[in-house]
Amino acid sequence: MGVKEFCSYCGLRLIEKSFGKRVHWYCPKCDRIHYENPLPAVAALVLNQKNQLLLVKRSVEPAKGTWCLPGGFIEIGESIEEAVLRELEEETGLKGEIAGVVDFFSQRSRHYGALLIFGYRAKILGGELKAGDDAQEVGFFDLDALPPLAFLSHQRLVEKEYYKK
Numbered sequence: 558m559g560v561k562e563f564c565s566y567c568g569l570r571l572i573e574k575s576f577g578k579r580v581h582w583y584c585p586k587c588d589r590i591h592y593e594n595p596l597p598a599v600a601a602l603v604l605n606q607k608n609q610l611l612l613v614k615r616s617v618e619p620a621k622g623t624w625c626l627p628g629g630f631i632e633i634g635e636s637i638e639e640a641v642l643r644e645l646e647e648e649t650g651l652k653g654e655i656a657g658v659v660d661f662f663s664q665r666s667r668h669y670g671a672l673l674i675f676g677y678r679a680k681i682l683g684g685e686l687k688a689g690d691d692a693q694e695v696g697f698f699d700l701d702a703l704p705p706l707a708f709l710s711h712q713r714l715v716e717k718e719y720y721k722k
């Protein structure tokens with residue numbers, strides 16, 4: 558279960574209650590189930606002209622100091638594709654365009670709970686490579702010499718796209 562504690566309608570403390578095989582947060586006063594949903598996250602897979610993969614070194618927890626794909630959470634009011642391109646630009650300074658879907662899947666994260674991951678191929682249109690939000694470094698890496706990636710989901714996307722495992 559997640560961290561939801563209080564009813565957003567009446568403020569009462571929620572309880573965990575079984576409904577069939579599932580357990581949900583429940584407000585006994587409002588007689589209302591408070592559903593929890595996976596968080597949607599995106600990642601961008603971007604190659605340069607030398608066929609090197611764009612990675613960012615994280616400057617924040619979780620996994621501070623390790624490399625990962627540019628990415629983050631989808632915000633209210635933007636599409637999946639807009640989130641990919643926004644995160645790409647915020648973290649790396651590069652403007653891109655969507656070039657295709659790599660994969661999408663569910664994942665349970667130690668840090669964020671249930672996630673939905675959407676991996677997209679993107680092409681660079683312009684901008685200037687520089688470490689931005691949440692990144693202390695950005696760089697391009699040869700596909701046969703990638704550093705360990707911070708997240709299993711990113712590893713899975715990279716393997717699917719470049720190693721066809």
Ligand SMILES: [Zn+2]
Binds near residue numbers: 584588
């Ligand atoms: Zn309530």
